[in-house]
Amino acid sequence: MKRSILGLMYLIHGMRQAGIPVDQRLKQIGLNANAFDPSAVIHADLEWDILRTLAKDIHPELGLDIGQHYALAGYGPLLMLLLTSSTVEKALKNAIQYQALTHLSGQLLLKESSDCVALEYQSKQLDQPLGLFRAQSEISGTLKFLQEIHMMAGLVFPEIRVELPFPPPKDADMLFKFQQYYGRELYFDCPYARFVFQSNIMNVGIPSSDAITFRLYEDKCQMEIVRFQEDTLQGTLIESVRDFLDIQRGYIPSMAETAQALNIPERTLRHQLQQQKTSYKDIREHLIRQKALKLIDDPSVSIERIAEMLGYSESAAFNHAFKRWFGQSPRQYRK
Numbered sequence: 001m002k003r004s005i006l007g008l009m010y011l012i013h014g015m016r017q018a019g020i021p022v023d024q025r026l027k028q029i030g031l032n033a034n035a036f037d038p039s040a041v042i043h044a045d046l047e048w049d050i051l052r053t054l055a056k057d058i059h060p061e062l063g064l065d066i067g068q069h070y071a072l073a074g075y076g077p078l079l080m081l082l083l084t085s086s087t088v089e090k091a092l093k094n095a096i097q098y099q100a101l102t103h104l105s106g107q108l109l110l111k112e113s114s115d116c117v118a119l120e121y122q123s124k125q126l127d128q129p130l131g132l133f134r135a136q137s138e139i140s141g142t143l144k145f146l147q148e149i150h151m152m153a154g155l156v157f158p159e160i161r162v163e164l165p166f167p168p169p170k171d172a173d174m175l176f177k178f179q180q181y182y183g184r185e186l187y188f189d190c191p192y193a194r195f196v197f198q199s200n201i202m203n204v205g206i207p208s209s210d211a212i213t214f215r216l217y218e219d220k221c222q223m224e225i226v227r228f229q230e231d232t233l234q235g236t237l238i239e240s241v242r243d244f245l246d247i248q249r250g251y252i253p254s255m256a257e258t259a260q261a262l263n264i265p266e267r268t269l270r271h272q273l274q275q276q277k278t279s280y281k282d283i284r285e286h287l288i289r290q291k292a293l294k295l296i297d298d299p300s301v302s303i304e305r306i307a308e309m310l311g312y313s314e315s316a317a318f319n320h321a322f323k324r325w326f327g328q329s330p331r332q333y334r335k
Contacts, residue, residue: 002041002228005247006075007103008050009036011137014066015054025054029261030253037249041228044105046240049263051130060132061169064178067140070103077220078102083153084214089202091149092119098221100228103141105134111194117202119146121193126165139164139193143182146195154207159183160197163190237262237272241283252288252311255280289325292318296330303330 012033015022026033029050078094078101085091092110099108104121111118121139125131143162150157160183168188169175179186244261245252258280259266273279288310295306307318322330 002043002243003047003100003105004102004224004228005036005040005042006038007105007138008042008047009033009038010070010103010141011051011066011134012054013071014069014137014141015058017069018062018065020058020062022054025056028257029053030251030257031261032248032251035248035251037247040243040247042243042247043236043240045236046243046262047105048130049240049261050244051134052263053261055130055133058133060129060136060166061174063133063136063138064140064174064181067137067142068144068181070137070141070144075101077217077224079149079152081214081217081221082149083206083208084210084217085206086209086211086214087202087206088155088204091153091206092117092202094218094221098225101221101224102145104138106138112199112202115199117197117199119195119197123165123193132166135165135193140181142193143195152208155204158197158201159185160195161185161187163187163192163194163196165190165192237269238276238278238283241269241273241280242287245284245287249309252284288321292322292325292330296322296333299334306330 012022012026023033031050078098081094081098082091085094095102096108096110102108106121106123109120109122111120119142121142123131123135123138126135147157162182162185164178164182164187166188169178240262241258244258253261255269256266259269262269264272270280273283291310292306295301295309301309303319304315307315310318312318312321319329322328322333326333
């Protein structure tokens with residue numbers, strides 16, 4: 001299943017804040033983070049390929065700082081769903097159910113016992129430096145998420161025990177940073193990341209609870225999940241190329257940039273697409289046509305702005321292409 005591009009966007013933002021030349025690395029594969037479409041979805045394999053370029057030679061422990069720059073604002077419907085839940089228990093279970101709408105690439109679970117409850121996060125690919133870096137960022141970001149959602153809901157953040165699935169830093173200063181952020185009850189070398197609370201927190205009511213608003217945003221979250229699960233073009237490679245070209249607004253990467261992002265030679269990409277009865281040009285044009293039809297139905301967006309959003313330097317070129325595709329000019333189509 002695809003997931004929201006927000007996780008990648010927050011990771012990039014955090015890397016910028018940490019002083020990593022992330023924009024230069026994105027430029028190598030034809031991407032500009034400022035042009036990313038927040039509503040875009042991305043396959044895990046494609047996200048991994050992009051991360052390989054972004055996180056090259058970065059120490060995994062930098063993830064501690066990067067995760068602290070993740071923000072709640074982009075979560076939209078999910079944020080409102082949690083804030084309008086009736087109890088902490090309901091909010092946590094909704095977070096589990098709709099975790100595909102968050103920054104997490106692994107699996108989030110809720111484990112309950114007689115005296116405590118644990119929010120458990122099972123990270124992926126911890127045996128690789130890149131996977132460890134992503135896990136450290138996501139775990140750090142999850143604690144910030146928990147703290148901020150409590151604050152926004154008008155609740156006091158409780159005492160917790162934190163368990164991390166990797167060894168402690170060897171550097172004393174870095175170890176101190178971990179202890180400062182995660183708190184006194186911090187344990188390393190655990191099977192999974194876990195945030196452990198006293199079980200009585202589950203019954204705490206949320207002051208901002210509202211049943212009508214909750215149902216509204218529950219429907220919106222369900223619609224988003226369905227969108228992520230929708231059938232896509234056949235073939236993983238076709239899907240990856242399409243997703244990569246669809247990440248941002250106003251610029252579509254070249255075939256060479258696409259091949260570099262997917263970590264395969266350009267000639268191999270061309271050959272494999274031919275074997276699947278398509279080409280980079282066909283995928284690119286199909287995507288632009290779909291976007292053009294969607295944008296042309298919105299009267300608030302001018303033809304000139306649509307041309308710009310689709311990567312055309314002149315609206316005349318867009319008009320010519322649109323007429324070739326649909327037999328009418330954009331203005332004729334709108335009437």
